[in-house]
Structures are given as structure tokens and as C-alpha cells.
Amino acid sequence: MKCNATLTDSRKGVTYTCELGATHYDRDIQPDFDAPLESRNPGGWHKRGTEVWADHAHGATPHEPEAVSADVLPGYKASIRFGSQSGPNLDWESPYEITIVGPAAFVARVVASVADAFEEDAQR
Ligand SMILES: [Zn+2]
Structure with a gap:
């Protein structure tokens, strides 16, 4: 700038x-x-x-x-960890976790995509 x-x-x-x-x-x-x-x-x-x-x-x-x-987009961060609620402790199971860092719209899009993918997988 x-x-x-x-x-x-x-x-x-x-x-x-x-x-x-x-x-x-x-x-x-x-x-x-x-x-x-x-x-x-x-x-x-x-x-x-x-x-x-x-x-x-x-x-x-x-x-x-x-x-x-004003030229710099604010950064956002989201971490998603998923697995069966009654299953083994997620800490020692292979980690199903992603962390997204970026502008709000980007983070929201990735979170929505991950949720959709997880929902499809869980319905099998
Ligand atoms: Zn100047």
C-alpha cells in the first residue's frame, strides 16, 4: 500500500x-x-x-x-476434532483434527465442508 x-x-x-x-x-x-x-x-x-x-x-x-x-484482513482460527462420543479418548486415537487459519469467510467455508464430509461418513 x-x-x-x-x-x-x-x-x-x-x-x-x-x-x-x-x-x-x-x-x-x-x-x-x-x-x-x-x-x-x-x-x-x-x-x-x-x-x-x-x-x-x-x-x-x-x-x-x-x-x-484496513488493508489487512482480520485472521480467524478454527480447530475441529471429531470422533465417536462414546469411543476411545481422542487423545490417543489417531487424531481426526484440523486447524484452519485465515480470513473469516475462508475459515467458515472449510468448517462447513468438513462438517458435510463428516456427516456423510457418519451416515454410512
Ligand atoms: Zn509519503
Whole structure:
């Protein structure tokens, strides 16, 4: 995910969008102002081409770091262990157990499939 900070240069009538990755911004790491424009290290500041700016610059729209976490799907986990209720202890019988980890829809789909398969097997 990209940084979404922008800088509007009203003299040129241009808006730049930062080309760096999300969460890169750190106001305290200053750009290498002594280097030539073309090879300037932006430090923790925003960058687009040869433009380098900070959130407090005139015409700047700050980045939104909280949008980063929305990109990550929450993880869910399900464990299914099955066997006869009156049978031997499942701990020493060969384990009929699966653990699924992933997004909620994926976990739900696997659990439903396993339940269907088990139900078919139990009816034999
Ligand atoms: Zn940026």
C-alpha cells in the first residue's frame, strides 16, 4: 500500500501524491538537503520525483497511517476434532483434527465442508 499524502503546488497548479510506501513518514528524519535534487534522499519525508515535502508544508495533505490496518484482513482460527462420543479418548486415537487459519469467510467455508464430509461418513 502506498502513502496517500499529497502536496498541491498552487503556482504550478499541480498536485503531487507521495510515491513511497505507507507508514514511511517520519518528520524527524530530514531529507538530505545538501544533495543534488535528482539524487536527494527524502529521509522520512514524502517524495514524488524531485519533490520532497513534510506534512506541515504549505499545500500538504497529511498521510493517513490509520488506513494501513484496513488493508489487512482480520485472521480467524478454527480447530475441529471429531470422533465417536462414546469411543476411545481422542487423545490417543489417531487424531481426526484440523486447524484452519485465515480470513473469516475462508475459515467458515472449510468448517462447513468438513462438517458435510463428516456427516456423510457418519451416515454410512
Ligand atoms: Zn509519503
